[in-house]
Amino acid sequence: MERKISQAALAQARARLTRMVGPVALRVPEGDAEMRALAEALADGELLTAEAWSGEGLTLLDGYGRETGMVFRDLPVGQELVALVEAILAASRGGSVLSPLGRHQAAGLPAGTRLQVLTTPA
Numbered sequence: 001m002e003r004k005i006s007q008a009a010l011a012q013a014r015a016r017l018t019r020m021v022g023p024v025a026l027r028v029p030e031g032d033a034e035m036r037a038l039a040e041a042l043a044d045g046e047l048l049t050a051e052a053w054s055g056e057g058l059t060l061l062d063g064y065g066r067e068t069g070m071v072f073r074d075l076p077v078g079q080e081l082v083a084l085v086e087a088i089l090a091a092s093r094g095g096s097v098l099s100p101l102g103r104h105q106a107a108g109l110p111a112g113t114r115l116q117v118l119t120t121p122a
Helices: 007-017 033-042 079-092 100-107
Strands: 024-029 048-053 058-061 067-072
Touching (some): 007 079, 024 079
Antiparallel strands (some): 024 058, 058 067
């Protein structure tokens, strides 16, 4: 089943992305045409770029080419697109999408703990 992102939703996302302050790269899995189309629709070629890679999931890299730990395993549609935009903005600021309380709680986790956040449409 093909999932579609409306032109209106893409326009809203692009408008929000004008608030980026630093570069971010979107690594897109090779062979995933839907993810590639989304990344290319969002990329401005300057602060936000898209590149293919052999891994899984849409992965965000910071301005130094380092993985941010933010990965979208499936095409972010609906409210998930908002989450992607917020993740891109956070990466462009060199931060995370966690609140101060969330960062405090995460700091108390054992070293090497991997958090995975799942979102579903409401």
